[in-house]
Amino acid sequence: MPHSIRLRTFRDLLNDGAVVDDPERIATYTTDQRQLFTGAALAVLKPTMTKQVADIVRLAAQLGIGIVPQGGNTSYCGGATPDASGRQIIVSLERMDKIREVDPVSMSISVDAGAILKNVQDAAANAGLLLPLSLGAEGSCRIGGNIGTNAGGLSVVRYGMTRDLLLGIEAVLADGTVVSDMRKLRKNNTGYDVKQCFVGSEGTLGIVTGAVLRLAPLPTRRATAWLKLANGAPLAELLALVRRESADLLTTFEFMTARSVALATEVLTDPPSLRAGPAGAVLVEFASSSRHLDLDELLEAVLAEAIEFGWLEDAFLAQSGSQRTAMWRLRETIPEGEKRRNGSVKHDISVPLSSIQRFLDLAGSHVRSYDVDLELSVYGHVGDGNLHYNVLVPPGVDRLEFTKRIDGSLSLQLYDTAAALGGSFSAEHGVGRFKKHLLERYGDVGRIAAMRRIKTAFDPANIMNAGAVVRPLGEKSAC
Ligand code: FAD
Ligand code: MLT
Ligand code: ZN
Secondary structure (H helix, E strand, O other): OOHHHHHHHHHHHOOOOOEEOOHHHHHHHHEOOOOOOEOOOOEEEOOOOHHHHHHHHHHHHHHOOEEEEEOOOOOOOOOOOOOOOOOEEEEEOOOOOOEEEEEOOOOEEEEEOOOEHHHHHHHHHHOOEEOOOOOOOOOOOEHHHHHHHOOOOOOHHHHOOHHHHEEEEEEEEOOOOEEEEOOOOOOOOOOOOHHHHHOOOOOOOEEEEEEEEEOEEOOOEEEEEEEEEOOOOOHHHHHHHHHHHOOOOEEEEEEEOHHHHHHHHHHOOOOOOOOOEOOEEEEEEEEEOOOOOOHHHHHHHHHHHHHHOOOEEEEEEOOOHHHHHHHHHHHHOHHHHHHHHOOEEOOEEEOOHHHHHHHHHHHHHHHHHHOOOOOEEEEEOHHHOEEEEEEEOOOOOOHHHHHHHHHOOHHHHHHHHHHHOOOEOOOOOOOOOOOHHHHHHHOOHHHHHHHHHHHHHHOOOOOEOOOOOOOOOOOOOOO
16 A cells, blocks of 8 residues: 555544654654664654553554554663664654643543653642652653663662552554553553563554653752762762661662763863762762751761771762752763763663672773773763663764674673673663664573563554564564
8 A cells, every 4th residue: 555545544544743754854763863863764654642542552553563662762772763664653642641640649640651850850840749769761762662661770779660660551562452541550460460561562562552650759859969989989889878777768879980971071061069089979969858858967977987997088968059059960961971972882881789880890900901992981870780881982983883793792791791600781771773783692592482471462563662572473583
C-alpha cells in the first residue's frame, strides 16, 4: 500500500495536526538526543487519549507497520529513535500530559504517560508531597519514558528507581488491548506484576499511557554539603559512614572528578568557586520532612568525623538556598559541559559498592595504556554504585568516528572490567539500539532467553520498537 494511503488511514483516526510527516518537522523526533543516529519514520503521530493510542496500535498491527513510542527523546541509547527503514511510525505521547489526580492521603499521583517529569514533581509539591524522581533531563523527559528506561537519577540512594515508585499502570498492548490497572495499592499480590514488565522495556512490549506513582513526604529541611576528597579517600567507606550516621536521611551522594567539575564550571555564566579535592568531590544531601530535626548539625558532625579520618581536605555546608542551588547546578551541568566541549563516549556502568575503587583503578590503567592523552569525565551516583565513566572526545576530532573507535575497543575493556567485578554495562540508561550487542555479550543466557520469550509473548508480530533491546524468538543475531 502506498505511503500516502497508509497515512490517510491514520489521519482518519486522529485530529488534524496529529499526524506529521513533513521531514523538517519530524527531524528532532528521528534523531537521538546525542545525535549519534538518525533514523527515518513514516510519520510522527500525536494522540491525545488512550483510546486513540489503542486505535493506532490496532491499525498499525493490521498494516504491519512498526511503532516506536517516544516521550521526551532524552534517552541515551537510541531506544526512542526509529530504524532507517522508514517503515515505522513514532507515537509521541507529548499531547497526553495531564495530571489526572493527586491523592495526598494515599500519597500517590496519577498521570498521563506524556506528563513532563518536572510538572509531575510540581503537582506533587503543590499538594505538600514529593515525587522522589529527579534527573538532569526532568524539564523535558516524560513519565512514559522514565518508565520505559526505569530512570534513576539523583535520589535513588534513598527512594529507589522508577520501578520502586510505580503503583499502577495503563498501557496499550501490541494488539490494541488496554491494560487498565491504575490502582494506588501498596499491596496487591494477585499474580504476575504486569506493570513491572513495562519498566525498562523501552517501548518493546507496549505503549504506557498512564501511571500511578508513589509520593513521599515533602522535605522541609535539607542539609547539603560539598566535600573535597583528600588523596586516597575511600569512597565506599565514606559513603558507609555518611549513610550509617544519617539516620536514613541521606538522599544524595554524588561523586565528581576534578575534570568533570571543571567542565561544568567552564559553561556556567556565574560559576561557584567550588573545586574538587585531589580525589574528587562529593555532593551530599540529607533531607527530612520533620521540622524537629537539625540536619545541619547532624551533617556537620558526620563530616567532622570524615575529616578526622583524613578522608576530606575540606567540606562546605550550604548556608542558604542559593548556595545549595549553586552546588546542584555544578553537578547537573556536567553533561552539558561534556557536550559543549565536543561530547563524550559514555559508559554508564555499575559495580557492587565494595568494588568501586577497584573499578576506578583498573579502568584508569586501561585508559592510560590505550592512549595516555585521553581525558576522562568521571562522575555519578556513587550512592548507587553507578559511575558515568566518560571518555571525552578530543577537541577537533570527529565525534562520530571517535565514538565508533572507542566503542569497538576501549569501551569493551571498560565493560569487561565492570562485568568481571559483577557489574553492569548499563546502570540506568538502558539498552536501546546502541547497547544491544552488549546485552548479548554480557547478559546471562537464561535471562536473555526469558526476555526473548516475554518479548514474543507480548508482541508476536514484533511491531513494538523492533530492533531495540532484545531479539524476538526466531530472529538471528546480527552481532
Ligand atoms: P524517551 O527518550 O523518549 O524514550 C526512552 C525509551 O522509552 C525509548 O525506548 C522509548 O521507546 C520508550 N518510551 C518512551 N515513552 C514510552 C511510553 N509511553 N510507553 C512505552 N515506552 C516508552 N537517566 C537516568 O536514568 N538518570 C539520570 O540521572 C539521567 N540524567 C540525564 C541528564 C541529561 C542532561 C539527559 C539529557 C538525560 C539524562 N538521563 C538520565 C537519560 C533520560 O533522561 C532518561 O532515560 C529518561 O527516563 C528518558 O525519558 P524520555 O521521556 O526522554 O524517554
Ligand atoms: C547524569 O547523571 O547526569 C546522567 O545520567 C549522565 C549523563 O548525562 O551523561
Ligand atoms: Zn546519571
